[in-house]
Amino acid sequence: GRVSRNIHKRFSFSSYSFGDKYDDINLLGSASVESRGSIRIPADDDFEGAPQHQAGRALYSSPVRMWDPDTGLAASFNTTFSFIINNQPAKGNKSASGGGLTFIVAPDELTVGREAGWLGMLNEHPCKETYNAFAVEFDNFKNDEFNDPNDNHVGINLASMQSSHTADASLAGVFLRNGSFVTAWINYNGDSRHLEVHIANASTMERPLKPIISVPLDLSPILKEYMFVGFTAATGGAEAQTHNIVSWNFSSKTHAVPRFPNKFLKSESLCNGNVSDGKIQKQKKHSRESEAFLIFLSVSVVIFLAFINLACARTGTKQTAMKVHINNHRPRPLHKPRKFNYEELSAATNDFSEKEKLGQGRFGSVYKGVLQDGSLVAVKRLSSLQIQGSEKRLIKKISHILGQKQPHLVQLRGWCREKKELLLVNEYMPNGSLDTWLYPNPWTALPWLLRWKIIKNIASSLAYLHEGLDQQLLHRQVKTSNVLLDISLEAKLGDFGIGSWIEDRQARLLNPAAADYHIAYQAPDSASYTRKATDKMDVFSFGVTTMEIVCGRRPIDKNLAPAETVLLKWVWELHKTGNLLAAADKRMKNQYHPEQLMRSLTVGILCTHPDPNCRPTMKKVVSFLTGKKALPPLLSKPAEGSVTVSSKDTKDPLDMV
Numbered sequence: 001g002r003v004s005r006n007i008h009k010r011f012s013f014s015s016y017s018f019g020d021k022y023d024d025i026n027l028l029g030s031a032s033v034e035s036r037g038s039i040r041i042p043a044d045d046d047f048e049g050a051p052q053h054q055a056g057r058a059l060y061s062s063p064v065r066m067w068d069p070d071t072g073l074a075a076s077f078n079t080t081f082s083f084i085i086n087n088q089p090a091k092g093n094k095s096a097s098g099g100g101l102t103f104i105v106a107p108d109e110l111t112v113g114r115e116a117g118w119l120g121m122l123n124e125h126p127c128k129e130t131y132n133a134f135a136v137e138f139d140n141f142k143n144d145e146f147n148d149p150n151d152n153h154v155g156i157n158l159a160s161m162q163s164s165h166t167a168d169a170s171l172a173g174v175f176l177r178n179g180s181f182v183t184a185w186i187n188y189n190g191d192s193r194h195l196e197v198h199i200a201n202a203s204t205m206e207r208p209l210k211p212i213i214s215v216p217l218d219l220s221p222i223l224k225e226y227m228f229v230g231f232t233a234a235t236g237g238a239e240a241q242t243h244n245i246v247s248w249n250f251s252s253k254t255h256a257v258p259r260f261p262n263k264f265l266k267s268e269s270l271c272n273g274n275v276s277d278g279k280i281q282k283q284k285k286h287s288r289e290s291e292a293f294l295i296f297l298s299v300s301v302v303i304f305l306a307f308i309n310l311a312c313a314r315t316g317t318k319q320t321a322m323k324v325h326i327n328n329h330r331p332r333p334l335h336k337p338r339k340f341n342y343e344e345l346s347a348a349t350n351d352f353s354e355k356e357k358l359g360q361g362r363f364g365s366v367y368k369g370v371l372q373d374g375s376l377v378a379v380k381r382l383s384s385l386q387i388q389g390s391e392k393r394l395i396k397k398i399s400h401i402l403g404q405k406q407p408h409l410v411q412l413r414g415w416c417r418e419k420k421e422l423l424l425v426n427e428y429m430p431n432g433s434l435d436t437w438l439y440p441n442p443w444t445a446l447p448w449l450l451r452w453k454i455i456k457n458i459a460s461s462l463a464y465l466h467e468g469l470d471q472q473l474l475h476r477q478v479k480t481s482n483v484l485l486d487i488s489l490e491a492k493l494g495d496f497g498i499g500s501w502i503e504d505r506q507a508r509l510l511n512p513a514a515a516d517y518h519i520a521y522q523a524p525d526s527a528s529y530t531r532k533a534t535d536k537m538d539v540f541s542f543g544v545t546t547m548e549i550v551c552g553r554r555p556i557d558k559n560l561a562p563a564e565t566v567l568l569k570w571v572w573e574l575h576k577t578g579n580l581l582a583a584a585d586k587r588m589k590n591q592y593h594p595e596q597l598m599r600s601l602t603v604g605i606l607c608t609h610p611d612p613n614c615r616p617t618m619k620k621v622v623s624f625l626t627g628k629k630a631l632p633p634l635l636s637k638p639a640e641g642s643v644t645v646s647s648k649d650t651k652d653p654l655d656m657v
């Protein structure tokens with residue numbers, strides 16, 4: 001599954017509905033919304049005089065994102081609109097000429113372009129400053145100064161009244177000024193840099209097969225991030241012409257490289273990563289000295305505060321009474337976990353529609369849903385698969401998970417067991433799963449401080465499941481697709497505990513690709529289905545996940561050189577040659593904390609030891625990561641008697657790839 005990081009914009013005005021959405025349209029110059037509900041330029045109905053030499057604009061009132069500054073790519077957009085150009089000879093002037101209209105992407109919401117041949121698109125700029133607008137013109141006057149081909153053409157205008165491409169509208173059977181309905185379709189693809197324009201002289205919305213213009217076009221040099229879209233039109237001096245836009249649909253999509261909060265980008269401890277493994281030892285010593293000073297400082301502050309507190313308690317001030325009152329007011333849980341019925345979840349997910357699908361795992365699909373109370377949920381639909389054990393045992397297992405509350409565990413809000421399906425209702429995590437942040441976007445580099453925080457968050461939630469409960473709960477599916485990010489990019493571990501209910505062999509049949517991907521996280525000792533699951537298998541998966549987060553690559557990547565294909569082996573080799581820092585994700589551009597990075601990779605190596613007995617517990621991992629416990633020295637070879645990482649005679653699942 002992948003969470004899209006694109007920004008979409010979509011709006012629609014059905015025929016003669018501009019009056020109903022008056023606030024959504026910004027009218028400039030002589031543009032108006034006439035009584036029937038279409039946009040009309042010029043405003044005045046009187047053909048006798050006023051409409052001559054008029055220019056006006058009607059823009060969608062909010063800016064639209066048209067360009068992504070990080071990738072430099074233009075938006076892709078599709079727009080369809082219907083218009084009528086009505087042309088009558090002005091009094092005393094027999095020849096009917098005209099002006100025309102444009103669909104414009106404008107850099108501002110204030111400019112009204114010049115009248116006549118300028119179509120309200122541009123002004124003459126005495127200082128020659130360019131006005132970076134893009135427009136498709138529907139021009140019914142031949143301006144020789146702009147090299148117009150005739151008085152009935154469509155043109156592409158890039159910050160200029162001289163069109164870069166033109167086409168004769170009559171080739172599509174369209175006569176722009178004869179007062180009939182014209183429909184235009186403008187489709188621009190910012191990735192492939194291609195523009196197509198279709199027109200049809202009809203009130204139907206059916207697009208003709210053949211475009212009137214189809215050209216390669218890179219709009220990115222003239223676009224800026226936010227722009228205004230809409231229409232311009234103008235009249236000249238020898239005609240009485242009105243331009244009515246009757247209906248309009250617009251949709252756009254821009255790439256978006258996430259911008260991370262400053263707290264993840266700036267830190268004094270972040271330094272250029274060109275540091276050798278050896279230098280880090282020295283840095284460690286220095287940081288221990290500063291840690292000692294910090295501890296001294298904190299202890300002094302605590303003693304001081306305790307003293308103040310004691311003094312207040314003696315005087316029995318009002319303040320103390322108030323504090324007690326606040327502490328007693330304990331918040332109630334927002335959503336009590338419960339059993340859901342099928343209809344409720346079907347309604348919440350729009351009948352499990354494809355549009356609401358968040359992703360597909362080994363056992364089924366996950367859908368976004370809105371419950372009746374308005375809260376957002378992610379519904380995991382485990383269909384037609386073998387759930388292990390009796391119904392009674394299953395419910396018992398679910399209730400064990402339902403009760404778990406830890407800040408870094410995705411909250412299970414309930415379940416539904418109906419129609420031979422099991423549906424799990426989880427809290428919705430708006431920023432999706434971690435794998436979608438790591439891949440495949442080459443522009444997104446998760447900042448180091450965020451990666452470091454995520455690693456510590458996962459470690460703490462696993463330590464809680466393993467050692468913080470009366471009855472140990474094994475996760476059994478620790479991997480980046482099960483690490484989910486909430487609105488403030490806090491990491492939470494999802495899908496904990498459910499691995500033990502589900503028939504693994506069934507999963508391969510359901511989704512072989514996902515099953516292959518899953519195997520990369522599995523410890524060699526879990527290769528046998530008869531072997532009982534242990535917490536050390538979770539520790540192994542955590543080790544692989546940690547390496548993946550630091551290195552920003554998949555645990556198995558067949559596109560890489562053979563020596564690098566298996567992440568675990570590659571990291572181990574780099575460690576042996578004292579070159580561990582070279583494993584850091586290149587997209588971080590050396591902006592990381594070398595000591596933290598080394599520490600997490602070392603923890604990764606310890607956790608993926610082939611011998612489960614040599615792997616640390618998750619509690620120990622937490623103290624290694626937080627620096628409470630010193631890391632044991634890593635041997636250049638795994639300890640005597642244990643199986644080596646690269647050994648061929650183990651049942652290492654990585655060797656099966």
Ligand SMILES: Nc1ncnc2c1ncn2[C@@H]1O[C@H](COP(=O)(O)OP(=O)(O)OP(=O)(O)O)[C@@H](O)[C@H]1O
Pocket residue numbers: 001002003358359360361362363364365366378380410426427428429430432433436477481482484494495514518
């Ligand atoms: N609570 C949630 N909030 C938002 N998105 C979610 C949530 N749970 C899952 N997803 C999305 O749905 C996708 C599929 O999830 P699912 O857990 O079914 O599969 P998986 O983790 O990729 O594989 P597996 O089935 O082996 O666990 C995830 O990758 C994630 O993008």
